[in-house]
Structures are given as C-alpha cells and as structure tokens.
Amino acid sequence: MSKVKVFRLAYVDFSAKNAGAMVDYYTHTMGYRITEEKDGVTYLSNGLDHHNIVITPAEEKAIRRYGYQLDGKLTLEEVQEQLHSKGIASSMKIDAKPGISRFLELQDPAGNVLDIFTEMEQTAIGFGNSGIVPLKLGHIAFYAKNFKETIKFYQEVLNFDFTDQIGIDFANFLTCNTDHHVINIVASEETRLHHIAFQLKDASHQYASSDLLAKHGRPVLWGPSRHTAGHNIATYHHDPEENVVELYTDMDVFISELGIFEPRPWHEMLPQKPKVWEALSAWGTEFELDLANV
Ligand SMILES: [Fe+2]
Structure with missing residues (x-):
C-alpha cells in the first residue's frame, strides 16, 4: 500500500488579536483576495485555491493550525488507518469548514493542529492586481x-x-x-x-x-x-x-x-x-x- 504523503503546505490559519488589521495587510499589502467570510473567519486566496491564508479572531496571536494536501493515492479512510497503526489519533471532519469538504485533523508532537486533505475547492478568484502578490x-x-x-x-x-x-x-x-x-x-x-x-x-x-x-x-x-x-x-x-x-x-x-x-x-x-x-x-x-x- 502507498505511504501517507503530503506534497504541499496549502494554507496557514492565523489566530489574530486584531483580525481587521491582518485582513487589511493580506489584502492591501500582500495582494491576496478574500474568497469567503464565515463565522467571523476570513478566507483569502492567492489565485486558484479556496484559501491559502485564514484569519481567525482570537485573544492571542499565533499560527498553530496548518493545512497540508495529500497526494491522493490513499483515501482519507486509508490515511486514518495508517496513522492509527502508528499510534496517531486523528478525527475525520466533514463539511466542517469552507473550501474543504473532508479533512483529517491531527496534532504534531509540538502541539500544532494539522488539517490534512486530498481536495480543496478551486475557487480560481485570480491573482490580485495590487500589492505584493507572491507566487x-x-x-x-x-x-x-x-x-x-x-x-x-x-x-x-x-x-x-x-x-x-x-x-x-x-x-x-x-x-x-x-x-x-x-x-x-x-x-x-x-x-x-x-x-x-x-x-x-x-x-x-x-x-x-x-x-x-x-x-x-x-x-x-x-x-x-x-x-x-x-x-x-x-x-x-x-x-x-x-x-x-x-x-x-x-x-x-x-x-x-x-x-x-x-x-x-x-x-x-x-x-x-x-x-x-x-x-x-x-x-x-x-x-x-x-x-x-x-
Ligand atoms: Fe524562511
């Protein structure tokens, strides 16, 4: 059976003390585009994906949640089974957040929360036309x-x-x-x-x-x-x-x-x-x- 393999860091989810200032920075300075706002959380994209940056209002600033995309050779159920056999707990989330209908949530030993998934909605909002607009x-x-x-x-x-x-x-x-x-x-x-x-x-x-x-x-x-x-x-x-x-x-x-x-x-x-x-x-x-x- 194939191994569990991620191939890219798809997004980071910021906990932001001043979410408004962070959204302003990511739109005006970095040139990202807002694809969705839901329950006070802002989703921003750099072209194709539903989101690459997430800004979540919080008491303290941090990034402790990351989204990694899997190569898709295994189903999420198979991935979960392999993680389980290595003693790693994960929970399947369905329709839990915009843009990713199914993902596994788990923690690395440092305490970061990881969302791992095979598919993300391709919103294709396009690249920004002002600001830095990274690749x-x-x-x-x-x-x-x-x-x-x-x-x-x-x-x-x-x-x-x-x-x-x-x-x-x-x-x-x-x-x-x-x-x-x-x-x-x-x-x-x-x-x-x-x-x-x-x-x-x-x-x-x-x-x-x-x-x-x-x-x-x-x-x-x-x-x-x-x-x-x-x-x-x-x-x-x-x-x-x-x-x-x-x-x-x-x-x-x-x-x-x-x-x-x-x-x-x-x-x-x-x-x-x-x-x-x-x-x-x-x-x-x-x-x-x-x-x-x-
Ligand atoms: Fe670096």
Missing part, C-alpha cells in the same frame, strides 16, 4: 517543543525529506516536494511561529516589494541577503501583529532521487548535499534584527 505560500518556520519527535513525525508519518540544518539540531529544514524546505523546525521549549515565507517571482519583484512595504510603513528588518541553507535571497518584515514575514526568490531545488540540490553557480560545493551550516547569511552580512532569535 505562493512557500514555507513555515516554527519553534517547537519536543523538536526531535516533531522532526521524526514529519519524516516518518507525513514522508518529508530532511534537507539541511543550521547549527547542530538548531534549525531543521524539511521538505515534501522539490523546494529546499516547506517547514523549518527550530528547537525550543515552547511552540510558536518563527516566520512565514512567500515566494516571489524574481529579483525585480524583490525590489518592488521592498518599495511597496516601505510605502505601507513596513520596513525590511533583515536582508536582502542570500541564506546558506536553501540559498534563497530573502527579506523579512513584520505584519501588523509582529509576526515575521519572509519574501524570497531563488530557493534551492531538491532532487530527492539523488539526495542533492540542483547545481547553482553560487553553491559552495558540487554537488551541494544536505549539511549542517553555521551562519545564516551566505554573504556574511549582519543585520540589526537577530534572525536566529525573533
């Missing part, structure tokens, strides 16, 4: 308690590949597709967001985004610089709730069959294989914001 939601980095068990969970239960590390056991990069990382698990005593990242088109999109952020009163806090792990050119800024948001281009492409990254002129090694890195910036640049500790 896609790229990855999520989170501090995790039980980080070793959490890494093992993503590898062994959801079939992620381990790519790089920064510092032994500090920042742990995993992917479920060809992107260098879809999640970055940072060792910690508590589970909370480190940053959320969106892929941009190219370098000119980076410049234009930095100009637009400045106009919207959101200065770039770190970057632009090329990372070591992943080699993405990144900038970081704050959303209205001071969640750290990364915008990047040029991320390494992982070839899982070979266990290497597609060769690039800026790689330190040929072939470039997963390894432990020491620094964050391949250019050696330091910035006022300590990105290792946000």
Whole structure:
C-alpha cells in the first residue's frame, strides 16, 4: 500500500488579536483576495485555491493550525488507518469548514493542529492586481517543543525529506516536494511561529516589494541577503501583529532521487548535499534584527 504523503503546505490559519488589521495587510499589502467570510473567519486566496491564508479572531496571536494536501493515492479512510497503526489519533471532519469538504485533523508532537486533505475547492478568484502578490505560500518556520519527535513525525508519518540544518539540531529544514524546505523546525521549549515565507517571482519583484512595504510603513528588518541553507535571497518584515514575514526568490531545488540540490553557480560545493551550516547569511552580512532569535 502507498505511504501517507503530503506534497504541499496549502494554507496557514492565523489566530489574530486584531483580525481587521491582518485582513487589511493580506489584502492591501500582500495582494491576496478574500474568497469567503464565515463565522467571523476570513478566507483569502492567492489565485486558484479556496484559501491559502485564514484569519481567525482570537485573544492571542499565533499560527498553530496548518493545512497540508495529500497526494491522493490513499483515501482519507486509508490515511486514518495508517496513522492509527502508528499510534496517531486523528478525527475525520466533514463539511466542517469552507473550501474543504473532508479533512483529517491531527496534532504534531509540538502541539500544532494539522488539517490534512486530498481536495480543496478551486475557487480560481485570480491573482490580485495590487500589492505584493507572491507566487505562493512557500514555507513555515516554527519553534517547537519536543523538536526531535516533531522532526521524526514529519519524516516518518507525513514522508518529508530532511534537507539541511543550521547549527547542530538548531534549525531543521524539511521538505515534501522539490523546494529546499516547506517547514523549518527550530528547537525550543515552547511552540510558536518563527516566520512565514512567500515566494516571489524574481529579483525585480524583490525590489518592488521592498518599495511597496516601505510605502505601507513596513520596513525590511533583515536582508536582502542570500541564506546558506536553501540559498534563497530573502527579506523579512513584520505584519501588523509582529509576526515575521519572509519574501524570497531563488530557493534551492531538491532532487530527492539523488539526495542533492540542483547545481547553482553560487553553491559552495558540487554537488551541494544536505549539511549542517553555521551562519545564516551566505554573504556574511549582519543585520540589526537577530534572525536566529525573533
Ligand atoms: Fe524562511
């Protein structure tokens, strides 16, 4: 029987203290479009999917709920059976939220809630025509308690590949597709967001985004610089709730069959294989914001 396999991070669900400000930021600054508002929750899309960003009003800000899409080779019932055989509890949700008629809800060992599903409604609202308008939601980095068990969970239960590390056991990069990382698990005593990242088109999109952020009163806090792990050119800024948001281009492409990254002129090694890195910036640049500790 096929293995349980997710292949993309489809959405993140923000708990927002000031939901109005977050919706304003995602529509006007990030260029996402609202597809639905239900029970005070706002669903936003970047083109095709019913939602990629969800803003849920809450007492405290957080992202603790993520939506991952499965490859569809197994039915949700079969997935649930396999999870059960590994001692992982999940509950089947039917018509529980807009856009996804059926999903399994479960928790990772860090305490994040995961919605895993095979199909999402393709609303096809189109890409925004103002604001940054990224290509896609790229990855999520989170501090995790039980980080070793959490890494093992993503590898062994959801079939992620381990790519790089920064510092032994500090920042742990995993992917479920060809992107260098879809999640970055940072060792910690508590589970909370480190940053959320969106892929941009190219370098000119980076410049234009930095100009637009400045106009919207959101200065770039770190970057632009090329990372070591992943080699993405990144900038970081704050959303209205001071969640750290990364915008990047040029991320390494992982070839899982070979266990290497597609060769690039800026790689330190040929072939470039997963390894432990020491620094964050391949250019050696330091910035006022300590990105290792946000
Ligand atoms: Fe990142």
